[in-house]
Amino acid sequence: MSDGDYPWEPPLAGTEVEHLVGALDRLRTTFRWKADDLDAVGLRTRIGASALTLGGLLKHLAFCEDNMFATKLRGESPGPPWDSVDRGVRREWSFTSSSADTPEQLYALWDAAVQRSRARLEAALANGGLDQPAHVSGSDGRHASLRRLVCDLIEEYGRHTGHADLLREAVDGRVGEDPPAGWRPRSGSGSLWP
Secondary structure, X not given: OOHHHOOOOOOOOOOXXXXXXXXXXXXXXXXXXXXXXXXXXXXXXXXXXXXXXXXXXXXXXXXXXXXXXXXXXXXXXXXXXXXXXXXXXHHHHHHHHHHHOOHHHHHHHHHHHHHHHHHHHHHHHHOOOOOOXXXXXXXXXXXXXXXXXXXXXXXXXXXXXXXXHHHHHHHHOOXXXXXXXXXXXXXXXXXXXX
């Protein structure tokens, strides 16, 4: 197996930026593998008392991508469809409204949000690195660093990739920690890596 068979793997020994971005991309890829190639029924499957679905997670994580690197980093609107929803309910809406979306819409929304985030993060890293202050600040007026935002998104994906593990196993039995060598998305744009 070559490194090209596992383009989502972080480097064994790299810079801080390479490790953080690599960890984020590995979680993105594992999540996308867990959510990939499902019909509407699969994307709407729930387990137990939880209202979580893989479709809801796709939409929620698309919101998290846009919110993190447009709103929190740059102070900009997260863009459509988020800017048409009341700010106070956006996060919850991203989970609950997914049942009205087709699989194609959900995959396209997540894929596009990840592409935008990668471009925004790459530009920010080139323009100031991880220590640069982000737009978002705490109640004391101190601004978060870009490093904090990247770590927050890694945490968000870690949490929801665990949820996706359980949901996907309930849908069709797919289990595993990582996608198989050479895996590529079958649904949506089908492209995660350059």
